[in-house]
Amino acid sequence: MQTKKAENPDLSKAVSIGNGTWWVGSGGKSFLSRNSYFREFKGSEKVVNLLIDPGPPLDFDQLNQKVTSIVGGLGKVNMIFANHQDPDVVGCLPYLAKINPNAYFLASEDTWRLVRLFGLNSKYFRAVERFKDGRAVLPSGHQIHFIATPFCHFRGAVMLYDPDTRILFSGDLLGGIASPGLFAGIDNWIGIKAFHQLYMPSNAALRLAVQKIRQLDPAPVMIAPQHGGILEGELIETFLERLENLQVGLDIITSLHDQLPLLLDAVNEILDAGRQLLGEDRVAEIMRAFEVDGTYPAFFTLTRSGRVQEIRGEPFETIETMVKILYRSLDERQKNLLTARILKILLDRNLPPFDLLLQQEAGPEFELSEAEF
Numbered sequence: 001m002q003t004k005k006a007e008n009p010d011l012s013k014a015v016s017i018g019n020g021t022w023w024v025g026s027g028g029k030s031f032l033s034r035n036s037y038f039r040e041f042k043g044s045e046k047v048v049n050l051l052i053d054p055g056p057p058l059d060f061d062q063l064n065q066k067v068t069s070i071v072g073g074l075g076k077v078n079m080i081f082a083n084h085q086d087p088d089v090v091g092c093l094p095y096l097a098k099i100n101p102n103a104y105f106l107a108s109e110d111t112w113r114l115v116r117l118f119g120l121n122s123k124y125f126r127a128v129e130r131f132k133d134g135r136a137v138l139p140s141g142h143q144i145h146f147i148a149t150p151f152c153h154f155r156g157a158v159m160l161y162d163p164d165t166r167i168l169f170s171g172d173l174l175g176g177i178a179s180p181g182l183f184a185g186i187d188n189w190i191g192i193k194a195f196h197q198l199y200m201p202s203n204a205a206l207r208l209a210v211q212k213i214r215q216l217d218p219a220p221v222m223i224a225p226q227h228g229g230i231l232e233g234e235l236i237e238t239f240l241e242r243l244e245n246l247q248v249g250l251d252i253i254t255s256l257h258d259q260l261p262l263l264l265d266a267v268n269e270i271l272d273a274g275r276q277l278l279g280e281d282r283v284a285e286i287m288r289a290f291e292v293d294g295t296y297p298a299f300f301t302l303t304r305s306g307r308v309q310e311i312r313g314e315p316f317e318t319i320e321t322m323v324k325i326l327y328r329s330l331d332e333r334q335k336n337l338l339t340a341r342i343l344k345i346l347l348d349r350n351l352p353p354f355d356l357l358l359q360q361e362a363g364p365e366f367e368l369s370e371a372e373f
């Protein structure tokens with residue numbers, strides 16, 4: 001267990017992120033890493049050990065080892081909170097319920113309706129909606145607040161706020177892919193944006209959630225999501241502002257409805273042009289990079305013959321990233337050839353050219369981190 005907040009903490013161990021609060025998640029090796037948190041509320045007479053978003057069965061051994069290093073064993077957990085019922089959040093609940101059958105489970109009624117299908121005992125379930133003003137007083141004397149974030153991304157999703165440490169546990173909201181470390185920097189936005197474009201249903205849902213975060217009093221100093229980097233300081237407001245203006249899920253699908261077939265057509269022609277310059281094998285290799293590691297959907301769905309059938313997330317940005325990666329394998333002359341071809345492919349279909357192509361004149365410098373998502 002690490003007790004002092006470190007710059008580059010060892011993610012194979014529990015990491016202290018605030019007073020009586022530890023990250024006990026799944027390390028940073030996968031594209032979509034899982035964050036779980038442990039909070040020890042020490043009162044004058046009673047102690048409450050709360051586990052937040054315990055995680056999937058795959059991460060159980062790590063969770064066990066990390067929580068044990070803090071408090072001596074998972075059996076000491078007497079309260080479990082879950083933002084919603086996805087397997088990456090609650091998959092290991094059946095084990096936890098056996099280890100400590102008297103632990104209380106806190107979640108929304110919507111979440112419970114699905115989680116109870118694990119065969120859990122409703123005697124120990126407490127619906128967060130039943131607490132007056134969404135505030136619960138724990139046996140230790142501490143308060144915790146529950147903030148509903150409907151459709152971010154589940155209709156019954158609820159965040160947990162600890163006003164004592166001012167840490168907000170936000171679930172999938174503000175979660176991100178491909179996070180390089182435990183704490184987020186400005187570059188984490190790329191992964192947060194991609195994750196929200198894919199998993200959040202609409203900008204309206206995000207706006208409501210952001211509004212609720214802004215109303216928190218005292219304001220949070222840290223936001224701890226279930227995936228990706230933990231946000232602190234000014235980054236919180238920067239990312240909240242960006243979220244408010246982000247088109248996601250249905251916004252993208254409905255606004256691009258007429259353009260999607262044309263884009264699919266265009267991306268396949270761009271790939272053909274890439275094959276002419278680089279060969280089948282190299283292009284196949286590049287497209288495999290978009291399949292990441294199985295913890296996240298592939299950005300492109302391909303047929304057996306390598307044709308793109310579906311593009312996930314914001315299609316223009318996804319294709320632009322693909323073009324950037326293609327460019328990395330080309331010399332200057334080939335790049336110019338491909339740029340002209342792509343411009344023609346897009347303009348023939350009345351599609352807007354990518355920013356990337358318009359920047360060509362100035363001689364683009366590609367960000368590796370962005371190109372790799």
Ligand SMILES: [Fe+2]
Nearest residue numbers: 084086153172
């Ligand atoms: Fe989820």
Ligand SMILES: [Fe+2]
Nearest residue numbers: 086088172226
């Ligand atoms: Fe999740």
